[in-house]
Amino acid sequence: MGAECKCNCEQDKSLDALFAQNKGNPNGLIVVMAAIQESQGYLPKDYLVKTAEELGVPLSDVYGVATFYAAFSLRPRGRHSVNLCLGTACYVKGAPEVQAMLEKEMGIKAGNTTEDRRFSLDLVRCLGACGIAPVLTVNGEVYPRMSSDKVSEIIAKYE
Amino acid sequence: MNFAELELLRATAKETIKLRLGEEPTDNFKYHVLVCGGTGCISVGCQNTLDAVQKAIENNGLQDTVKLVVTGCMGTCEMGPVITIFPEGYYYCRVQPEDAEEIINSHLKEGKFVERLCYHAPDGTVQARKSDMVFFKKQKRNALRNCGLINQTSLEEYIAMDGFKALSKVLQGMAPQEVVDEVKKSGLRGRGGAGFPTGVKWQFVLDQKADQKYIVCNGDEGDPGAFMDRSVLEDDPYSVVEAMTLGGYAVGANKGFAYIRMEYPRAIDHFNKALCRAREVGLLGNNIMGTDFSFDIEIRVGAGAFVCGEETALLASIEGRRGEPRPRPPFPAVSGLFEKPTVINNVETWASICPIIINGGDWYAPWVPKRAKAPRYSPWPAELKIPVWWKFPWASPCGK
Incomplete structure (x- = not known):
């Protein structure tokens, strides 16, 4: 369609604007934290302290939310985000072998980031693309019908 | 938009999709080529197929008689990228960019469908049109009524339906x-x-x-x-x-x-x-x-x-x-x-x-x-092998 949106829904997504919009409003906590996660790649401590002050939420609650949701990370992430689906369909189609190869090539266990911060490797739940299982995504780009012999070629593409 | 304006828009929009519904069109389009833009098909590269089909249509100067539409999931993700061509509803599976010219030349110019790309059932039969496919015949669609038939974000096509x-x-x-x-x-x-x-x-x-x-x-x-x-x-x-x-x-x-x-x-x-x-x-x-x-x-x-x-x-x-x-x-x-x-x-x-x-x-x-x-749709594996779409009445026996 390509039509420009004219409904004023495009809110200013900058962090300052979000803090201003949600000042004193604990209900905006997840929205603000998602924006921090997106812009910083993780949740730095000083940002969380500021969030707690601005929204009027105890820091312990902020920490509670940060550790509850999988989308939030308290540690810095790698430049490239590698996600391997371990949903049931991918699992039975051979995702564990792909996982083993990824861990071997990167030299880390899943859930971690390489020392040079090149890759973060995570295992995710069903991506809903079972027709092309096993599925690997790198920075959101989808690699269908994965097998362990394709791993080194794919990760070599990302510097 | 008030009630009268909505109905007016519906009347206009309906004309543009008549061909897909098996009615006589009032515009110049002789074919509607529907390319599946569902997530399954995107993941197996339907964008390349779409680009190739678009180019082939333009190369052959068919823009005025062939309408290209990107739709939502047609239901057979394992067969992607999928293309449906109306008015007859021929259903082409796993269409690669290099297949585009053949589809245009054979189907759209000479009116001969490309059997090679049609769905070949496990029993060896060729189920060329959507209406021939046992997979679709057994389904009753309500919640998915528009999926794979209209452009995903087009308000006009939604209103037409x-x-x-x-x-x-x-x-x-x-x-x-x-x-x-x-x-x-x-x-x-x-x-x-x-x-x-x-x-x-x-x-x-x-x-x-x-x-x-x-x-x-x-x-x-x-x-x-x-x-x-x-x-x-x-x-x-x-x-x-x-x-x-x-x-x-x-x-x-x-x-x-x-x-x-x-x-x-x-x-x-x-x-x-x-x-x-x-x-x-x-x-x-x-x-x-x-x-x-x-x-x-x-x-x-x-x-x-x-x-x-x-x-x-x-x-x-x-x-x-x-x-x-x-x-x-x-x-x-x-x-x-x-x-x-x-x-x-x-x-x-x-x-x-x-x-x-x-x-x-x-x-x-x-x-x-x-x-x-009520009918329930479910991404159950077809023949317990292929993850695709099925929509059955609830409590249908699993062996069916």
Whole structure:
């Protein structure tokens, strides 16, 4: 369609604007934290302290939310985000072998980031693309019908 | 957009899709080439196929007689990229960019379909057209009625397929109680899995006296291998927008939240586009269709917690808290979001509502067996091998 949106829904997504919009409003906590996660790649401590002050939420609650949701990370992430689906369909189609190869090539266990911060490797739940299982995504780009012999070629593409 | 303008737009829009519905077209297009743009097909490279088909159409100078449409999921993700060509509905599977020229030359220029690309059933038969395919013949589609037939984010094509007809019917002369009665009569049950009668849930909320009520759509689909909600949100987002608005009218709410999991970026994108377009033309927001009914919807993106698919956990998450379920009662219908009466229904439930209002509850009821109710679509493995779409009446024997 390509039509420009004219409904004023495009809110200013900058962090300052979000803090201003949600000042004193604990209900905006997840929205603000998602924006921090997106812009910083993780949740730095000083940002969380500021969030707690601005929204009027105890820091312990902020920490509670940060550790509850999988989308939030308290540690810095790698430049490239590698996600391997371990949903049931991918699992039975051979995702564990792909996982083993990824861990071997990167030299880390899943859930971690390489020392040079090149890759973060995570295992995710069903991506809903079972027709092309096993599925690997790198920075959101989808690699269908994965097998362990394709791993080194794919990760070599990302510097 | 008022009622008359909506009908005027519908009449114009209908002309443009007649060919797909098996009617005589009034424009110059002889063929509609539908390329599946569902997530399954995108993941196997339908963009390259689409580009090749577009180029081939242009190279052969067929732009004026062949219409190219990107649609939502056609239902056979394992066979992607999929192309359907109307008027006959020939169904081509695993179409690669290099196949484009052959399709254009043989099918569109000489009128001979390309058998090589048609669906070859395991028993060896060639099921060339959609209407020949046993896979589709056995299905009855309601929630997925528009998927794979119309452009995903086109308001015009949605309206052409009876979109916003239910909402306009309700706003033009149905009392909230009449709407709830119709849903009750249909026997529709919550499609999220628990199967609670939807009409009864709406009645609870309608009966509550409160200064504020809420409508919530549960799009936090997380079960492995399940992608019903994603398909609806990506491929027919207006059906959920319309149904939530209608639900708001029925129970007396003016605000809705659509909670969609972050793992579905395209669903969020398409749903947001649908919200914007609907607001722009006055089908959402203040004074919908010129009446004094106002309703708006906000998207809340999930933050990656499986348990938030549970309704009380989901409501806690919208409120900015840890998504932890709480015991009931009180039920959300009495004390839900921000402790206000709340209707919370699954995406598939919402998508089932509009045809029920248009055709009446009695139309839907016969699909419903005595115990478990209504057709259910499910990404069950076909022949237990291939993950694809099936939509069966509930309680169909699995061996069928």
